[in-house]
Amino acid sequence: MEYGGITPIGLPPDWPILIDTNVIGQGRVIICSGIRASKLLATTDVLASLPNSEVLPILKPE
Template identity: 55%
Template sequence: MFDSAPQLPAIDHPELLGEPVRRLIGLIPQAQVFSIDPALSDTESLCRAYGEPESTCGNCVIVRGHRGQITRTVACLALATTRVDVNKLVRKRLDVRKASFAPMEEATTESGMEYGAITPVGLPDDWPIWIDPAVIKSSQVCIGAGTRSSKLVIPGAALLALPHAEVVEGLAG
C-alpha cells in the first residue's frame, strides 16, 4: 500500500504529524507516516497519484447533532468507497433530531487539524469515534495525519486502541 511513498515509523517522526496527532500516536506504535504534496490530500487525488484504489483509504468525518439546546459530536471513520449513514444510524445513535457534517471551520478549529487531514488519532477527548467494520478488517488503511502534508498507514484493528473508539455495525454503506 502506497509502496512508492517512503513510509517511516510515525512515532519517530512527530514533525510529520499534526499537533493533536502527536499526543496519541504512541497508542498505535505500528503506524507509519509518509509525506505528500498538500494538494494531494483529498482521497481521489492521492489515490490517482499513487495508483492506489480508494478502498485502501479511510475518511474521517465529524458529525454534529442537535436536540434542543444539546449538541453532540462524533467522529465517524469509513472506507473512502462508502458513505457514512448520517441521517439514520448516526442521528439515532446520537439521540438527536437532526445530524449533519460539522461546518469545516468548526471541525478544524475544534479538532486542531487541517481540513482534508482530520483523523481519529488525537481528536478531542469528549468525541466518540465510531468506526465502520470494513475499516477494522483492513490490514492497512491510509488516513489523515492532522496535516495536509502527510498521511498515516495503520492496521485497521489498531484504531481500536484510541480512546472512545468503537466498531459500529452499519455505519457506512
C-alpha cells in the same frame, strides 16, 4: 490540525470515532496525519484501540 486534515489520533475524548466493521476487516488503512499534505499507514487494531473509538456492525439501508 489543519482544516481538512483532522486525524482520528489525538482527538478530544468527547469526539467519538465510529468505525464500520468493513474498515476493521481491511487490516491496514491510510488516515490523515493532521496536515493535508501527509498521510499515515496504520493497522486497524490501532484505530479500534483508540480510547474514543467504537466499532459498529455494518448498517444496511432499510
